[in-house]
Structures are given as C-alpha cells and as structure tokens.
Amino acid sequence: MATLAGTEHHPNARATLGAALAPGGRPSHAYLFHGPAGSGKRTAARAFAAALLADGAPDPDGVRRRVEHGTHPDLTWVAPSGAHEMLVGDIEEAVVAAAAMTPFESARRVFVIERADTLIEQAANKMLKTLEEPASFVHIVLLSDRLAEVLPTIRSRCQLVRFDALTTTQLEERVGRHGVPPELARACARLALGDGERALELALGDGPALRAGGERFARAAIHGKVAATRPWTELLKVKRARGEEAVARLEAQLADELEVVSRRDRRKLENAYSERIRRTRRRVETGALDLGLQLSSLWFRDVACLLWETPELIHHTDRVDELTRDAEGRRATQLREAVELVEETRRRLRSNVTEELALEALAYRLEALLD
Template identity: 50%
Template sequence: MNPATAAPDALREATVHQPAAQAALFAALGAPRHAYLFAGPPGSGKRAAARAFAAELLAAGAADPEDARRRALADPSPHPDLVWLAPQGTQHLVDEVRERVIVAAAYRPFEGARRVFVIEGAEALADEAQNALLKTLEEPAPFVHLVLITSEPAAVLETVRSRCQAVRFAPLGVEAVVARLSELELGADDEERRAGALLAGGDADRAAFLLGGQGRELRAGAQACVQAALSDELADAPWRALLAVAEAAGSQAGEAARAHLEALAADGGEGDGRRVRRRSREAEEATRRAARRVRTETLDLALALVAAWLRDLAALAEGAEHLALNADRIEELRAVPGMAAGGLDARRARAGAELVMDTRRRLDVNVGEELALEALVFRLESLLLRDA
C-alpha cells in the first residue's frame, strides 16, 4: 500500500489543516519509527493527529484492522495496546510514567503486532521522568512506538528530542478554526465562531472553550469589567465573576484528575498498605495541581479577554472596526460610554490593555488573584476616566 495515496480517513481528517504534518505522517505509515515528537502550539490538532496515527499503527498487523482502528480511535480507548498518558496537574507523576510506559513497554502486545504509548503534555515530564524514558527511547522493543506531544518543545530535554522524529504543527488560521467549530456544532452562528477563533489566536481548543458555557461567562465578565471602569460603576465588583468562573473550572479539573487516578488505582489492584497510602497522597496532590493549573489558565484567559476588549475599543476609536477581535459584539463596542460621542482616547485604551498584560505577568509570581483583579479595574477606571 502506498500511504500517500491510500491514507486512512481519520488521519487525513485530523491533519487536513496541517499539510506538512500530514505528509510526514502519511509517509511514516510505510516504515514507522519507534519514537515521534509532535510539536506545535496549543489547539493545532496534535492530539487528534496522534490518536489517528496510533490507530493506524495498531491496525497494521491486527487480525481485524477495522476493529482495531475503531477501538484505538475511541476516547478513552479500550484497545489494550494503546496507552495514553496526560498530566494530572502541572506535571506527570513519575511513578505513572515508570509503570505505564517504561515497565509496560517490555511486554509483548496483547493482540496484533504493536504497542503504542502516547504521552500528552511531554513538557510536563519532570527531568527524572524524561531521563527514565531514555533507555526505552534508545533500545525500544521492535513492537514499541512512542508518541510525545508538546506545545513547548524547548522544555523537553535535548537527549529526548534527539531520539524522536519531529512532526511539526503550525498555528491554525482563523478559517480553519471556524471550520473546526462548525464541525463540532459549537457557537450560535458564524459571527460567534469567528470571534471565538480570533480571540483564541489559532488555538482551536481555546476557541471551543470560549463558545461553551464557561467561556461565554468569561467573555461577559471581561466586558462587564471594562464597561464598569468606563462608567465609574465599580460597586458590584465585576471582577468577581471572572474569579468565580476560574474557581469552577479549576474544581472540575481537580475532580476529573481524582477520578482518573482512582480508576487507575482500581485497575492496578489493591496492593499493600504502603502502596495504597502513596497512591492516595499522589491522588490528592494531583487533584490540587490540576485544579490550580486550570484555575490559573482560566484567569489568564479572562485577563486576555479584558485586554482584547480594550484593544477593540482602540480599534473602533480609530475607525478600524474590521480589526476587532470581538467581531460578534461590534454594536456593544460602539455603545460603550464615550464611544458614541467620539470621546474615547484610543491611546488610553491601548495603555489599559498594557495594564492588563502587566497584571497577567504579576499573577505568574503568585500575586493575590482577587486583589490583583480589583486593583486592575480601579487602575483602568483612573486611566480611562479620572485622568482625562
């Protein structure tokens, strides 16, 4: 079979907006390497491509290729020869990497001819875990294939990167993200989908989040913060809505991490008392890390949305509304206090966006979140109104 002319549908669809990655993966099906590094920005389709590629690796040599492919494509997958690790929190658990990849890679496939191990978020592997992987990467069993997925290839050790075939993914264009959102039937209309794509900056996963319930709440909260600053009405503390969404998203991520680790513990059997206690401690820590990571990411997105609203106000003030990221809210942008009368200073709006970016940087060094957001909105009010 010539993989370039008989490429499977799932892999073709997963890489339709990534021609370079598509060409590399189609070619790889003929003689796959033992290790790959899928590298590119968040939301560029690496995860879907890795699952489709893994499905083809497992289908080759299987007694029933279609059934093997179908099970491997399921998420989560019931295929016994597909192991998929995702970080539960800010880092992968070293013991999980050892048990589910390094040790498991020594055992022959349960069925078919291959075993595939996918490590999502490879940048979240601690140095200890990456170094432990080296022997598996250097001397893999002939039936083993590893796929590492990362948005930060520089955070993966050079000794690991050099042993993997790189497959690069580019940022998605706006139209590609809009098409993906349409396929998922997300968004009320094309205008909202386009706004989500623009605000997400080519990250299809982030755009999908923005078109969901929590994403819409964040957009509304960001808009409320700017409008409150411009109207000198801060008594309702609009920034608290952003904190509430971040808290809810973090709690959901923490519970998902807990459920995942409990399922793994159940699969691994009861074990001795020491091992059970260690797993319990790991589950609690992973739950806290996952909740903290998602809460922080959601707050950062909230601030990016506040900055986008200010940027859009500056664009409209200068007659360039076609550059607005909130493309579905042009009328609301036109209606903000001062805009209709032509009194909004574009330079002050851009300076406000810089204040927001400064707050984003400060949150990276553990500044108190609520105090930082409150201070930001009051500073925006001073900049946009009182110092005029």
C-alpha cells in the first residue's frame, strides 16, 4: 500500500494509519493527530478521510477528488469560529447532531476537527457521548498543535497519532520549492522554529514585510530611534492588512451563500457571519502581531548569541552583518532582559489590551533597557 500523503516523514503516523487502512484493518472511531503546525497533520487527515470514504466505493478516484476539493457530502471539516476558542456552536450541529445521521453515499462519515486544544469545556462535554458511543460508521479525527492543552476527557478517548517536527533542512527544502532563494529559505526555516506553515508564511506574501517590521521594531530600540521611527506602526499596518484580507474572504463566502438561501433565513445567516467575521478578524490580527513580536524577540536572542560566541545558533541567518553591528557595545544580559520584555507583551496581547499602546510602551521600555 502506498504511503499516506502527509506521513512521509512520520513513522508513528505512517505505521498507525497504514495498519488501519490495510486489508482487514479496523480504523478507530476517534484519532488525535498531534504535532507542530505544518508537520503534515492536515494533509494526512484529508488523505486518511479520502481513503476511508473511498473504501468500497464504485468510483474511488472520484471520491478522492471530491474529498480533496472539500465537496464530499460525508466529510465534515470544522475549524474554530471563536477568536481563540472552539465554541459549542462550532460542533453541536456540524458534528454531534450530524454524527447520528447515516452517510449520504459512503459506508462511513468522517469528521475532522481542527485545533482541538481550543475546545472550551462546554463544547468538549457536548462531544463526549459521540466519542464514547459513536455510530459504527463514524470516524472522528481531531488535530492539535498543542497536545498538552487538549482536555484530558477528549484526549483519553482518542487514539494518539504523533507527527514529529520537521527538521530545518526539510523546512528549507519545502520553502525552496516555492521559488524562494536559498538564503531566504534557510532563514525562514530557522525562524519558523519547526513550524512548517510558519516557514511558508514568513517567506511568501506579506511575510517579508512582517519580518522587516519585527526587525525594525527591535533595532529601533537598540539604536535609540523609537521616537523618530515609531516602529510599531509597521507591525500594525501588516496586522490591519491581514485582518482586511480575512474579512474579504468571509464576505465573499457570505455573498455566495446568500444567493442560495431562502429569504426567510437571510437575516440569520448575516448575523452568524457578522459574529464569525468579528472573531476571525481578531484571531488573524492578534496572530500577526504575535508573530511580529516573536521575530523581534528572536532578533534580540540572535544578537545575544553573537555575544556568547555561538553564531551557529542564530535564526536570522540572512542578516548576520546587521546582527553583528547591533552586538557592538551590548551586554548579553541586556538582550536576555529584552527577550523577557517582549515575551511578556506577547502574553498580554492575548487578553483585551489596546494593542497600539502596548506596542508603544514596549518599544520605549526596550529603548530604556538597552540605552
């Protein structure tokens, strides 16, 4: 049997899922795919769903094509609608109620739930009976980048499937396949800290702009230019652009759905999308700022690595000359404290704080520290 897509570099996942799909195998009713973001969990989940639904189908290739395009009626793919949480409404109808209904055309129904670590307790409680006593045709695949944060009541009812972090070399090769120059691909692979999605995010689209914003934020504090450059404005600009892009995608989806929904249900659909848009914007914008600050934190860390004479540990491998200049006249202890200040602000951004004020305050605190 061919290796399941997404499991090429993951022997545990390859062995577990391969055995389930082998002739005479008995797929579990619930799996928890866990490992770093970008390690292949989503690819494997879609391939596994396709294999389950194609089993015994008169046109297995057609089934696989529809699964790949997200149009198979017996596959339900769920992502959190909350800013940072999976809410009851995300799974109550789409999973709990639907799991009691017989398949439309396949012998099975497959449910894939992203970011299972964000399930709030009420949503998890709704799922417990489905996980404990599923219908014979139901298979649930949960995905998580943070296994320790998955509620024990959920984790204990699933078969765990481990996906290991990709090596820097593997990430570099993945980024390079998108036409990214080798030096940039190497830096993005190291800055991603094992996260395959993050590596591509940094290399493509507005990723370079976000990288530049994070670097300038750190360097303005190092060189005493915070008041003159207001470096937080660049991070906020990328944040807003990402939020607007996410909103535009959802508004386009809403427009498509409004064309086929009855007049009576239009208001309900518009209200549901309004809340979803608000939460999505919040999640996307907070994520952009968090990544920008993480890059700033890594910049301070890289400068400290040069002071500690461990250049092989730096992440911004394409910016060695700039890091070297920033290390002149600095003390490693200063840089370590700078990292701690940035990480403190990253934690605060997850609560309801005024982002611009938080970034401005951080920039001036860093400048005073590094003076």
